[in-house]
Amino acid sequence: MKDSVYRAPKGTRDLVWPDSERRRSFIDLFAGIVSRAGYAEIVPPMFEHIEVFQRLGDGTDVVRKEMYDFEDKGGRNIALRPEQTASIVRAYAEHRPSLPWKVWYAGPNFRYERAQKGRFRQFDQVGVEALGTDDPHLDVEVIAIAWRFYEALGLRQVNLLLNSVGTSQDRTRYIEALSGYLEKRKDDLSTEAQETLVSNPLRVLDSKRNEDIGVVSEAPSILEHLSDDANSHFNRVQEGLEKLKIPYSVEPNLVRGLDYYVQTTFEFTTESIDAAQDAIGGGGRYDGLAAEMGAPATPGVGFALGLDRTLMACEAEKTFIGPEQLLQIYVVDTTGGENSLVITDQLRQNGFKVDRSFGDRSMKAQMKAADKSGAKIALIIGEDEVEKGVVTIRDLRGEEGQEEIASDSIIANLEKRLG
RNA sequence: GUGACCGUAGCUCAGCUAGGUUAGAGCACCUGUUUGUGGUCCAGGAUGUCGGGGGUUCAAAUCCCCUCGGUCACCCCA
Numbered sequence: 001m002k003d004s005v006y007r008a009p010k011g012t013r014d015l016v017w018p019d020s021e022r023r024r025s026f027i028d029l030f031a032g033i034v035s036r037a038g039y040a041e042i043v044p045p046m047f048e049h050i051e052v053f054q055r056l057g058d059g060t061d062v063v064r065k066e067m068y069d070f071e072d073k074g075g076r077n078i079a080l081r082p083e084q085t086a087s088i089v090r091a092y093a094e095h096r097p098s099l100p101w102k103v104w105y106a107g108p109n110f111r112y113e114r115a116q117k118g119r120f121r122q123f124d125q126v127g128v129e130a131l132g133t134d135d136p137h138l139d140v141e142v143i144a145i146a147w148r149f150y151e152a153l154g155l156r157q158v159n160l161l162l163n164s165v166g167t168s169q170d171r172t173r174y175i176e177a178l179s180g181y182l183e184k185r186k187d188d189l190s191t192e193a194q195e196t197l198v199s200n201p202l203r204v205l206d207s208k209r210n211e212d213i214g215v216v217s218e219a220p221s222i223l224e225h226l227s228d229d230a231n232s233h234f235n236r237v238q239e240g241l242e243k244l245k246i247p248y249s250v251e252p253n254l255v256r257g258l259d260y261y262v263q264t265t266f267e268f269t270t271e272s273i274d275a276a277q278d279a280i281g282g283g284g285r286y287d288g289l290a291a292e293m294g295a296p297a298t299p300g301v302g303f304a305l306g307l308d309r310t311l312m313a314c315e316a317e318k319t320f321i322g323p324e325q326l327l328q329i330y331v332v333d334t335t336g337g338e339n340s341l342v343i344t345d346q347l348r349q350n351g352f353k354v355d356r357s358f359g360d361r362s363m364k365a366q367m368k369a370a371d372k373s374g375a376k377i378a379l380i381i382g383e384d385e386v387e388k389g390v391v392t393i394r395d396l397r398g399e400e401g402q403e404e405i406a407s408d409s410i411i412a413n414l415e416k417r418l419g
Numbered sequence: 420g421u422g423a424c425c426g427u428a429g430c431u432c433a434g435c436u437a438g439g440u441u442a443g444a445g446c447a448c449c450u451g452u453u454u455g456u457g458g459u460c461c462a463g464g465a466u467g468u469c470g471g472g473g474g475u476u477c478a479a480a481u482c483c484c485c486u487c488g489g490u491c492a493c494c495c496c497a
Binding site: 007010060061062065066083109111113114115116117118119120123124125127192196203206209256257258267268276277279280281282304305306307308309310332334362363364365366367368369370371372378380382383384392394396397402 | 420421449450453454455456457458488489490491492493494495496497
């Protein structure tokens with residue numbers, strides 16, 4: 001607190017146990033689900049040439065003003081990744097893997113923003129990307145994976161919002177129609193929305209301001225501007241979701257912040273967080289992005305889920321709570337520590353979660369530490385035990401009390417107690 | 420980038436309105452009551468440049484200004 005140099009930088013924090021372990025379990029659970037669907041892990045670099053991200057479009061704030069960019073010692077313009085889709089499509093363009101190419105990722109992204117609840121400058125996302133087919137069933141698969149993951153976490157209050165912004169031609173035609181309409185109603189819009197209208201008209205649809213909501217509700221709908229192809233794609237996606245019994249609602253005003261989306265776009269929101277940050281995940285199709293990165297035109301679809309926000313939702317729904325204990329066994333040794341040294345090592349080799357006391361502390365202090373550690377069992381070694389060739393096993397949590405066990409049957413006894 | 424609120428012990432906070440002797444509480448920590456036994460109780464102990472700088476004053480945690488930091492909201496997004 002004294003000196004800002006000795007604090008984590010603004011918008012970052014240290015994840016310590018149990019939060020650190022909760023994060024790991026979260027990623028493990030995700031990895032299990034996606035790997036069963038044929039997705040392989042990819043670990044792209046955390047920074048790229050800035051052009052890679054600029055390909056995402058200059059209409060997005062994420063690239064316009066939120067990038068951590070700098071010049072490296074070689075004079076290259078580098079940016080910390082604000083998201084991972086761009087890196088992955090760049091990797092695709094670079095390596096040209098065989099298709100379809102299905103990958104998943106987990107790791108931090110960086111955006112230079114004012115931090116607030118559920119919004120950090122370094123934040124973790126997990127996600128998948130699938131390139132190589134424009135089959136709407138792939139859209140469904142990607143959405144379903146996210147949905148099943150939320151279910152696996154135990155979340156029940158998640159909503160799937162679905163939309164189609166059509167092909168890039170549809171999108172362009174729609175933007176014209178929308179801009180025309182909004183220009184006419186410009187005076188009714190908030191000043192902020194009027195600015196957005198110039199930079200990125202689609203995003204006006206997303207405004208939550210009261211004065212804008214009325215204007216937006218009467219705006220032409222994207223769904224009326226879809227080409228036949230886009231329409232049938234969108235219908236197939238919806239049919240697929242219905243077959244899988246995944247509930248969704250079509251939101252014609254759903255506009256994602258990244259410009260590269262075409263056709264299907266979707267977002268997951270939670271009802272359990274009443275704060276502003278209720279968007280816990282989202283994604284869509286980006287059929288034009290690979291070509292943009294210099295690869296042959298290749299369709300793609302993917303999603304990203306915010307790890308921190310999803311865990312906030314878990315907290316609100318009291319599910320996927322953190323680990324209960326770090327330790328199973330705590331070794332107390334009042335004979336100098338050699339016995340503890342050896343037995344602790346043995347128990348660890350046998351798969352138990354074990355810690356011990358260090359320093360020459362009294363039995364009372366060691367027992368206190370054993371209790372505080374959360375361990376279920378204390379193993380006590382004192383002069384008496386050494387003489388008799390036993391150890392005392394004391395139950396710290398239940399009613400079992402304690403008993404002396406011959407040194408050579410400790411492992412069997414502990415296995416029985418701890419299951 | 421804009422706005423609001425908040426910075427006092429490791430943590431949560433009281434004290435500030437109407438400035439006045441060594442700045443408090445609870446939790447946590449350590450020790451003891453019990454020289455081989457934790458969790459409850461009791462007793463004792465350690466811990467603060469009252470975010471930083473400047474000003475007003477005989478006197479500032481308290482009033483004023485600046486600054487740094489934090490939180491939340493807008494914006495944007497996960």
